[in-house]
Amino acid sequence: MATTDLSHIRNFSIVAHIDHGKSTISDRILEMTNTVEERDMESQLLDTMDIERERGITIKSNAVRVMYTADDGETYQFNLIDTPGHVDFTYEVSRSLAACEGAVLVVDATQGVEAQTVSNANLAMNADLEIVPAINKIDLPSAHPDEVKVEIEDELAVPAEDAVCVSGKTGEGIHDLLEAIVFLVPPPEGDAGAPLKALVLDSYFDEYRGVVAMVRVFDGHVAKGDELTMMQTGQDFLADGVGVKRPVEVPVDELGPGEVGFVVTGLKDPESVRVGDTLTYRDRPCAEALPGYREAKPMVYTGIFPVDNKDYEDLRDALEKLHVNDPSLVWEPETSVALGFGFRVGFLGLLHMEVVKERLEREFDLDLIATSPSVDYHVYLTDGETTDVRSPQDLPDVTRIDHIEEPYLSAKVIVPPEFTGAVMQLAVEHRGVMANMDYLSDKSVEMRFDIPLAELILDFFDQLKSRTKGYASLDYEFSEYRPSDLVKLDILLSGDDVDALSFIVHRDKAYTLARGLCDKLKEIIPRQLFEVPIQGAIGNKIIARSTVKARRKDVLAKCYGGDISRKRKLLEKQKEGKKRMKSIGSVEVPQEAFLAILKVDE
Numbered sequence: 001m002a003t004t005d006l007s008h009i010r011n012f013s014i015v016a017h018i019d020h021g022k023s024t025i026s027d028r029i030l031e032m033t034n035t036v037e038e039r040d041m042e043s044q045l046l047d048t049m050d051i052e053r054e055r056g057i058t059i060k061s062n063a064v065r066v067m068y069t070a071d072d073g074e075t076y077q078f079n080l081i082d083t084p085g086h087v088d089f090t091y092e093v094s095r096s097l098a099a100c101e102g103a104v105l106v107v108d109a110t111q112g113v114e115a116q117t118v119s120n121a122n123l124a125m126n127a128d129l130e131i132v133p134a135i136n137k138i139d140l141p142s143a144h145p146d147e148v149k150v151e152i153e154d155e156l157a158v159p160a161e162d163a164v165c166v167s168g169k170t171g172e173g174i175h176d177l178l179e180a181i182v183f184l185v186p187p188p189e190g191d192a193g194a195p196l197k198a199l200v201l202d203s204y205f206d207e208y209r210g211v212v213a214m215v216r217v218f219d220g221h222v223a224k225g226d227e228l229t230m231m232q233t234g235q236d237f238l239a240d241g242v243g244v245k246r247p248v249e250v251p252v253d254e255l256g257p258g259e260v261g262f263v264v265t266g267l268k269d270p271e272s273v274r275v276g277d278t279l280t281y282r283d284r285p286c287a288e289a290l291p292g293y294r295e296a297k298p299m300v301y302t303g304i305f306p307v308d309n310k311d312y313e314d315l316r317d318a319l320e321k322l323h324v325n326d327p328s329l330v331w332e333p334e335t336s337v338a339l340g341f342g343f344r345v346g347f348l349g350l351l352h353m354e355v356v357k358e359r360l361e362r363e364f365d366l367d368l369i370a371t372s373p374s375v376d377y378h379v380y381l382t383d384g385e386t387t388d389v390r391s392p393q394d395l396p397d398v399t400r401i402d403h404i405e406e407p408y409l410s411a412k413v414i415v416p417p418e419f420t421g422a423v424m425q426l427a428v429e430h431r432g433v434m435a436n437m438d439y440l441s442d443k444s445v446e447m448r449f450d451i452p453l454a455e456l457i458l459d460f461f462d463q464l465k466s467r468t469k470g471y472a473s474l475d476y477e478f479s480e481y482r483p484s485d486l487v488k489l490d491i492l493l494s495g496d497d498v499d500a501l502s503f504i505v506h507r508d509k510a511y512t513l514a515r516g517l518c519d520k521l522k523e524i525i526p527r528q529l530f531e532v533p534i535q536g537a538i539g540n541k542i543i544a545r546s547t548v549k550a551r552r553k554d555v556l557a558k559c560y561g562g563d564i565s566r567k568r569k570l571l572e573k574q575k576e577g578k579k580r581m582k583s584i585g586s587v588e589v590p591q592e593a594f595l596a597i598l599k600v601d602e
């Protein structure tokens with residue numbers, strides 16, 4: 001396959017608020033351009049990870065080449081880049097946009113503009129992309145596309161006369177959308193004769209081929225056998241192959257200016273290829289590297305420990321491999337008296353944390369325990385020093401602390417007016433302070449408030465959804481560090497302090513949370529052969545307690561001697577349960593106990 005003339009290439013992303021239908025529209029595009037035979041069509045083709053399919057969400061961006069023969073008779077090469085919609089993955093969206101000239105902005109015709117629609121539209125505009133609005137789900141009876149057009153113009157300042165009305169479900173309007181892409185998205189520019197200049201959009205590790213880099217070529221060409229270098233890391237290598245995804249991998253002779261595809265590097269060290277780096281010729285490098293990406297800053301930290309301590313090295317290895325295609329992941333070793341050796345891992349948000357933990361368990365077959373999430377506290381000591389504390393157990397003794405500062409966010413919630421009271425109350429319960437409130441239209445209100453990140457990572461999002469019947473949408477960004485009256489709450493099991501269960505909390509909430517947590521742990525920790533007192537303490541002061549009563553009977557006592565197979569089954573069941581347990585002193589503690597704080601209803 002030769003490279004395509006620049007005027008016949010269109011590179012675009014599809015961006016939207018979560019669940020507005022990006023993946024469904026991408027599927028229809030693949031189907032209608034015969035990229036995928038109908039019989040091979042499964043839904044959410046671009047969501048390749050199991051977790052993505054099961055949860056119906058997109059986590060990673062994905063780039064696919066589609067050939068489209070337009071009404072003008074010409075065949076165009078579309079490089080379609082699917083992006084995630086959840087606020088945790090905004091970073092991934094901005095990466096994809098750097099490779100495009102246009103963005104299809106999908107807005108659900110029943111929901112209208114939501115918080116992530118606004119921020120994604122802004123990202124696309126800041127990247128100077130041509131925006132093609134697409135109003136989706138017009139097959140639904142509750143669709144109100146004309147009102148959504150007005151919202152797009154008023155709230156996003158994007159002209160909506162060109163907005164295409166589509167249904168990802170029935171395929172209606174998808175043809176018009178493809179035509180709009182041809183006409184509205186500008187073709188890429190690039191110099192075919194210049195030395196190679198390509199942006200690494202993403203990379204992943206393959207057991208057999210080493211690191212595979214997804215790239216967007218800006219100038220020059222790349223082909224199998226080229227001697228290349230990564231400008232940031234200085235890593236040289238020989239291109240082992242180049243190709244495109246359709247969405248299965250198809251080798252091509254070369255990738256030229258404006259094209260998107262993959263380069264097999266053969267490199268075994270995942271660290272040698274960084275997303276955002278510039279790929280060029282070793283002996284004839286381009287004059288300067290592409291701007292690259294802003295580093296993603298982790299917001300949430302948690303301890304991750306192998307259930308079985310001998311898996312520690314495997315866990316480190318797995319983190320290194322995941323890091324190749326998720327550069328936002330950071331970690332450092334952490335030791336816990338209760339859980340042994342593990343890592344303190346930084347994430348972009350709670351969903352990111354869940355996804356990483358699940359990928360580690362599934363893709364690398366590890367049994368893991370995650371401890372309750374924490375933020376990065378700035379602790380000012382009486383001796384004038386400051387220290388960053390990301391794990392409650394690292395908090396210095398109170399006598400050494402002058403004051404503590406915690407990160408605050410500026411949060412934006414968009415809701416129908418009838419829910420403003422509920423949102424305000426929720427915000428106050430989470431130490432939020434209202435900054436302002438704006439009527440975007442008579443159907444939606446934008447509320448802005450300052451709120452500590454630590455509050456948002458507990459159960460804020462779930463509560464927001466349930467108290468607004470799912471109508472509210474949330475977006476947030478870091479604002480500043482502010483002083484807070486924070487204390488460390490310790491949890492003692494049978495009188496022993498369990499470091500992995502302690503957490504940092506605002507003093508005003510310590511009593512309620514301690515009581516809630518002791519009660520929750522009492523439900524979670526199974527009865528043992530002896531009584532287990534659970535206590536919550538600040539320093540030496542016990543502020544809450546509960547007790548797990550002793551178990552009276554042995555499981556086997558149920559089967560009166562004879563039936564051996566039944567006996568074996570019961571023992572096996574018990575063993576299965578044990579795998580997910582961790583012995584803390586003499587107490588068997590299940591995995592959920594370490595995340596119980598997320599489930600305490602205040």
Ligand SMILES: Nc1nc2c(ncn2[C@@H]2O[C@H](COP(=O)(O)OP(=O)(O)OP(=O)(O)O)[C@@H](O)[C@H]2O)c(=O)[nH]1
Nearest residue numbers: 018019020021022023024057058085137167168169
């Ligand atoms: N009725 C109807 N449902 C649709 C349409 N498009 C998508 N859906 C449904 O809306 C839900 C979300 O669609 P997705 O394509 O997964 O949304 P997404 O924007 O890719 O979501 P993320 O990848 O998680 O950000 C799914 O249940 C789809 O079946 C449509 O045109 N009509």
